[in-house]
Amino acid sequence: MQKWLLLVGILYLGILVFLSWYSQRKVKSQEDFIMAGSKLGLVLGFMTFSATLFSTFTLMGMPDFSRVHGVGAWMFLAFSDAGMVFLILWFGFLLRKKVASFEFRGMSSLLQQIYGIKWAGYLYFLAIFIFLVPYVAIQIRGVATFLELGFGNLNIPAWLWSLGIVAFVLLYSSAGGLKAIVYADFVQGTSLLIIVWIIGVACLQNMGGWTEMFNQLALKNEALLSTPGPKGLLTSPFLIGSFIAIMMIPVTQPQLSTRLVIMKDIKAMNKMAVAVGFFAMLVIFPTLLIGFYGAINYPDATAAEFIGKALIKDQLPIVGAFAVIGLFAAAMSTADSQLFALGNELRGLLGEKASKSLITIRLAVLGFAASALLFSLFSSDQLVLLARVSFAGTAMTGPLILLGLITNKPQGSFMVWITGLGIITFLLAQVKFLPLKVGGLGIDLFLFIILGLAALANYLVMKNKE
Amino acid sequence: MSGTNIKRRRVVYNFLVLLSLLVVIISFSPLVLVKDKVNPTLFNMPFALWTNILATIILVFFTFLGGRLRGDKGDFSSDN
Numbered sequence: 001m002q003k004w005l006l007l008v009g010i011l012y013l014g015i016l017v018f019l020s021w022y023s024q025r026k027v028k029s030q031e032d033f034i035m036a037g038s039k040l041g042l043v044l045g046f047m048t049f050s051a052t053l054f055s056t057f058t059l060m061g062m063p064d065f066s067r068v069h070g071v072g073a074w075m076f077l078a079f080s081d082a083g084m085v086f087l088i089l090w091f092g093f094l095l096r097k098k099v100a101s102f103e104f105r106g107m108s109s110l111l112q113q114i115y116g117i118k119w120a121g122y123l124y125f126l127a128i129f130i131f132l133v134p135y136v137a138i139q140i141r142g143v144a145t146f147l148e149l150g151f152g153n154l155n156i157p158a159w160l161w162s163l164g165i166v167a168f169v170l171l172y173s174s175a176g177g178l179k180a181i182v183y184a185d186f187v188q189g190t191s192l193l194i195i196v197w198i199i200g201v202a203c204l205q206n207m208g209g210w211t212e213m214f215n216q217l218a219l220k221n222e223a224l225l226s227t228p229g230p231k232g233l234l235t236s237p238f239l240i241g242s243f244i245a246i247m248m249i250p251v252t253q254p255q256l257s258t259r260l261v262i263m264k265d266i267k268a269m270n271k272m273a274v275a276v277g278f279f280a281m282l283v284i285f286p287t288l289l290i291g292f293y294g295a296i297n298y299p300d301a302t303a304a305e306f307i308g309k310a311l312i313k314d315q316l317p318i319v320g321a322f323a324v325i326g327l328f329a330a331a332m333s334t335a336d337s338q339l340f341a342l343g344n345e346l347r348g349l350l351g352e353k354a355s356k357s358l359i360t361i362r363l364a365v366l367g368f369a370a371s372a373l374l375f376s377l378f379s380s381d382q383l384v385l386l387a388r389v390s391f392a393g394t395a396m397t398g399p400l401i402l403l404g405l406i407t408n409k410p411q412g413s414f415m416v417w418i419t420g421l422g423i424i425t426f427l428l429a430q431v432k433f434l435p436l437k438v439g440g441l442g443i444d445l446f447l448f449i450i451l452g453l454a455a456l457a458n459y460l461v462m463k464n465k466e
Numbered sequence: 467m468s469g470t471n472i473k474r475r476r477v478v479y480n481f482l483v484l485l486s487l488l489v490v491i492i493s494f495s496p497l498v499l500v501k502d503k504v505n506p507t508l509f510n511m512p513f514a515l516w517t518n519i520l521a522t523i524i525l526v527f528f529t530f531l532g533g534r535l536r537g538d539k540g541d542f543s544s545d546n
Binding site for chain 2: 071072074075078079081082083085086088089092093096210211214218222223225226227228235236239240243265266267269270271273274277278281
């Protein structure tokens with residue numbers, strides 16, 4: 001397989017280097033570098049959005065999640081993604097309308113302008129830093145651990161694989177900016193879709209076909225065929241909390257809200273939302289097949305063992321080689337966008353002078369990449385559950401952002417402080433200092449309700465003051 | 467586009483939002499999330515899987531309809 005891996009790897013990295021060089025040539029202004037020219041059409045728009053959204057979390061995390069928790073994995077992610085694309089119609093319109101009247105230098109800077117309070121932007125930036133850096137880290141860690149296990153004969157430790165991934169991301173994103181990332185996303189998204197289907201179909205054939213797959217699952221563990229699944233995780237409160245957290249991703253995560261802003265127009269953005277919905281179904285469905293294959297054949301294996309066997313060892317050498325490259329692609333396509341978005345947010349907060357310099361964003365991206373790399377050395381391999389914490393954490397800023405976008409007048413500082421309190425509470429619950437459940441609800445769902453009600457109350461009070 | 471047409475589009479869109487909320491509420495209700503319920507199956511898929519796939523397709527289809535109703539400018543004012 002290593003012969004194939006070398007061949008496919010060189011081809012893939014060659015394409016990325018070419019795209020980076022090509023976009024660098026096309027970058028004529030700062031706007032081109034940071035916002036990819038803000039004229040993305042449907043195809044590039046939906047591919048960059050999808051590739052950014054679906055990461056290692058999808059290719060490694062989801063098969064393992066459905067192996068352990070069964071059919072409810074579909075509802076956890078695909079249904080939540082469908083809710084997310086419906087929200088894009090409304091949120092994207094609101095955001096683009098606001099951006100038309102304010103200068104857009106990232107969401108942190110936009111919140112400062114809307115609320116007229118510096119802390120609104122600082123709080124948002126702090127939230128995304130706290131929750132996105134670990135998210136980037138767990139993806140890098142996931143792929144690196146997998147590569148270390150899969151290529152033990154090369155004696156390359158996980159940290160060196162991590163360093164390689166980060167170095168390559170930095171290379172092409174700092175050369176060609178967001179445009180290079182968008183082009184790379186196109187290649188990475190397409191690779192992800194093709195690879196996940198090839199492996200999904202191979203797994204299905206291996207299980208004896210569609211009907212036999214469900215028969216075997218029922219024999220193995222009937223709880224896999226319904227919610228809440230064998231471990232009882234996928235209960236209504238958990239799934240509702242996940243639904244809100246995932247639906248809020250384009251609102252609260254800058255790498256995706258930026259992609260709504262850089263679409264050519266509203267028409268292209270709305271079509272992009274539908275296309276992302278279809279893409280989500282197409283990508284998630286085969287991950288379930290891979291997971292069911294694992295539930296039947298490797299029910300007791302660790303996550304890394306199962307992924308290594310299902311994606312590589314049980315496949316033809318050429319498919320295994322493509323799977324490794326697919327994992328690289330998945331990790332890079334999300335990591336590059338998140339690191340770049342973090343850099344852009346910091347640039348926006350540093351004010352007018354720093355905004356005009358590309359060095360700021362390059363240094364910031366480098367700094368965040370180093371933080372993610374450091375974090376990746378210590379994070380665990382529970383990809384899906386850690387990703388969910390990241391989604392829920394950033395989602396705490398959702399009511400603050402939506403309130404700011406809905407209204408035309410400054411809304412005071414109440415929401416800024418209560419959101420800060422919400423984030424602290426969420427963090428304290430994650431480190432078990434506070435309970436993870438309040439009255440039968442998960443702490444995330446409880447906080448979403450409180451912050452949502454607070455935003456509504458803030459809106460009504462301010463409206464009555466006018 | 468006339469004001470009446472815009473108003474009509476807005477009303478239909480709001481109705482679509484309500485329908486979407488209904489789909490979400492039903493999907494999370496005990497009507498769909500039933501412990502150990504496998505039957506009725508559809509194309510051999512257990513109940514929780516096919517109902518959720520159906521609900522997902524419905525939401526994506528509503529997104530398509532919503533985009534058409536909001537029009538090219540997103541404010542219900544333009545033709546598609």
